[in-house]
Amino acid sequence: MTQAQDPFAGAPDEAVLIAFANGDGQAARVLTARLLPRVMAQATRMLGNRNEAEDAAQDAFMRLWKQAPNWRQGEAQVSTWLYRVVANLCTDRLRKRRGAVSLDQVAEPMDAAPSVPAQMQTQARMMALSNALAALPERQAQAVALRHLEGLANPEIAQIMDISVRSVESLTARGKRALTAILSGQKAELGYDDDEPE
Template sequence: MAFTSDLDQITRAAAGEPAAIRALVHRYSPGVLTLASRMLGDLAEAEDVTQETFIRAWKALPGWEPRAKFSTWLHRVALNLCYDRLRRRREVLPGDALPDLADASAGPMEALDQMQRVRSVEAAIARLPERQSAALTLCALQGHSQAEAAEIMDISVEALESLLARARRTLKAELLGEGGQR
């Protein structure tokens, strides 16, 4: 089970073993970077958040108690750092964090139209209140279960479901209002 393996590596990393630290960074940095990129819309800022997440993790590791999965705890640290940056910024700018979803077999006009739709969705997600954006990002874009996302956000599953419902309603209304039905 990965949790047992993580616990072993966490123990070794807390003791300062470089190989264990590298293994944990290698395993978890892509997910943390993706979360931060989607929340912040800026790859350079997301890289800073990822680095800060791991710095905070290593400082806290000797006293860390496995009440939650390490990945859940790490994502919560990253999400809180994203919230801090968003509050300082006071606005979220959509970025190039989501992959281009254009179908390679489509013609250039169809691909351009699809890319514009993806950018509209990115921008709409970025304009959501930060907790709704985080809930949608964790569940729909990052693939976390509702239970995991609720734990990362430190809220109940019911509260997460409510955030997701409000986020989806807001997105639907905004996207349908922008350019008619899509």
């Protein structure tokens, strides 16, 4: 959507959401275009499955549209609220999945790569990371994913997870140590055997 087609260019997400609540259908398209790529990235990283991520993202946006008429201005950023909803929806899906299917049985999404060996190595690395994250306590896994996979700052993660910044720092530090311990024995098979030790 170009700036000429976007009547909300420069307007904050909250203003676009309020316009939607007041009956402006184009506002929904604008807000979706702004937020969907990052929401999908978050859901895909948490779930490791693009189809499930699409379902979670759709559910999150449906909740946002339902919430729009009651949106309390100035209480939260729309993106932060949406990230929290997506994180909760993904966590619920992971809990159900753990009860029904092991992560080894969940197919990895196809990942375009220059060659088949590179694609296989990328998939092996993602599976190892997904399995390692799944072995962590849920709050640690969520904090690590939001910080190091989504690239969010600690204050934003604190809002999403409804905890203090200090708790975020603690969760990510413990999570990184645990991931390092879990993955340390797999360096060679994942193609990291030539890496220099830190």
